[in-house]
Amino acid sequence: MGNTDSVVVQQRLARFRLEEQPVVEGLFEKLQQGSSSATTGKTKTFLELDTLKHAMADVASEQMVRRVYAAMASMSTGAAAGSGEATGTAAEAGVSHGQLLVFLADVLRGTAEERAPIVMVMAGGSQTGVVTCDQVSEFLQDLVTAVVQILTRRGRLKGWEPDHMGDCSLGVKLLAEQMCSELKPSDGVCNLSVLEDWIFHVSQVAVYLDLLISEGLGVALSSQPPPPLLPPCQVAPWGKLRCLLDLPSLMFLTPQLPEGLSSPWRLLFSTQLHGESFSRVVGSCQRKGPSLLLVRDTKGHVFGGFASQSWDIKPQFQGDSRCFLFSVFPSLRVYTCTGYNDHYMYLNQGQQTMPNGLGMGGQHGYFGLWLDSDFGRGHSRARPRCTTYGSPQLSGEEDFILDQLEIWAVGKPPQDPDQEKRSILDVDPEAQALMEIVGKTMHSQGLREPDDQS
Known part of the structure; x- marks a missing residue:
């Protein structure tokens, strides 16, 4: 990290382990190199929207990428005026290295208080403004859709077959509605305090954001493996089955x-x-x-x-x-x-x-x-x-x-109590015959508990 980085940026970087810090610091350059647009001088200093679209194309819709980019551009790094950090809209300048790092720290290692302004911006408001419940619901639908895409396209299905399950698009709407039902708006709108309380109590918000950013930007942090959103499914006859659950409803029920x-x-x-x-x-x-x-x-x-x-x-x-x-x-x-x-x-x-x-x-x-x-x-x-x-x-x-x-x-099958009560001589009749041949008396034969099966 250069000497020009602000104290705020340095403090955010310190939230990551020493082995994680190079991954986080190097992401800005990695994104630039991975985009075909990284040819102008400007993109060497600022991260542009097209670069982010290129990085997240397979896991998020364009609307979701725009939400992420707006949140990145809204991050304050505490940089001095004239340092080159974007101070206007994202379209006017771009996202600086420091803003990207602060964003990563607040999303991946932040508190509910620090995540609330990010969700506020992603939902269409300003950092200190308000949003409606409908805006939050639309944001959640984009977020849940992205999570489903990650599970599907990144090999995280664990044996489930979406093509033989319920309507995923309907499940996305229902899961977003369920998560929104936990909101407690003030005067019909959601301010930062409302969002902070909601994020604290509805853990899926942070979990889904974490997965979106980790997978979408390729931030592989060994100390923080992605949470299991789906249970493993043992081999099922999918060719003959149409499961009543869809992926979002399964994502909802699993943590319960x-x-x-x-x-x-x-x-x-x-x-x-x-x-x-x-x-x-x-x-x-x-x-x-x-x-x-x-x-x-x-x-x-x-x-x-x-x-x-x-x-x-x-x-x-x-x-x-x-x-x-x-x-x-x-x-x-x-x-x-x-x-x-x-x-x-x-x-x-x-x-x-x-x-x-x-x-x-x-x-x-x-x-x-x-x-x-x-x-x-x-x-x-x-x-x-x-x-x-x-x-x-x-x-x-x-x-x-x-x-x-x-x-x-949904759990390990219990041991068969009848099997536990059976003697090894019952399990292996040849052993019983051998005992009789060699003249061994089976003293316990008459001391067994009676069979309780009718």
Whole structure:
């Protein structure tokens, strides 16, 4: 770094590790060299919009690149007047080396307070001005679209197949709307204080910005690997499957799951593959560990629930407070436990005195989500809210007709308890025969616990 760089720039650079600093400092020159426009004297001093477009062409729309460039050009470096730093609009001069470095530090290593002015400018306002919720929503749609492009074009899909999933463009709008729903505007507009509070509480904003800048500009910082936005997906029959989720809705649901569920998702059941049979549903999800259930009704509503434990047939409620219900369409929302009761999960079949079906939340006859054992019928009754999860009616009609059902295992499958109880002599009959041949008495044979299987 030269002696002419301001104290502000030096302080920002110090946020990066020693091994990262050359990468950050060298980015300005790297961008210039990578652009065919780097032929004039001006581009040796300032970064132009065309140069940034060239660098980010495969991961962001032109509108998103313009947003990034405007934010870069708005950065203050504390440079003395006459130093050559751009002081007007980006079109009048360009982005200086110092401005680029301050921008990188505030996006990749900044606080919510430092990121708020950047988001303000990206959304169409000035650093100290205000923006509307609609402007923030438009910015988020561009940002989420860029993140989806990065996942798709940079090989980050982890086994998912967007061509065999839901409408991604619709998912982008729904995810942007969900993130905007956390805004708390003042007098109908968002000032810096509103944006700062929002960025602090909605972690996806910083995560998505980080990924956009890191991938778009090629800033590979070893100490800060990109966060996993998608769970790994084990091999699924994509040629026969049309998943109810799209990439943005998957990006939304993944962070809602409890920590530790990093195992590949495994498709347990789909009406497209396994037909319409409640017995098949039960057989598919029993003893499979935590799972995610997805429902689409004939009105087009998509919703479901997360089961924190394996499903077991019994006339009592099961599960724990990690369970939740959610909506995918017409809105993306998650509804967690209220603490009112412990009616998290319910699965029963073949009994005359208790309801037969699969349910989550509420109470018998008034579940937040219910699938009847008479396959194809269900209900989502919330008057006005599900007591267990605080969720509203999730389906298009209170009593709905099932159109499609999917169940995904999202954690490691538990060990088979029956396998654990079996003796090595049962596993290997040849070993038992050998013991008898050599005259060894199997003393424990009569001391085993009785088989509890009916």
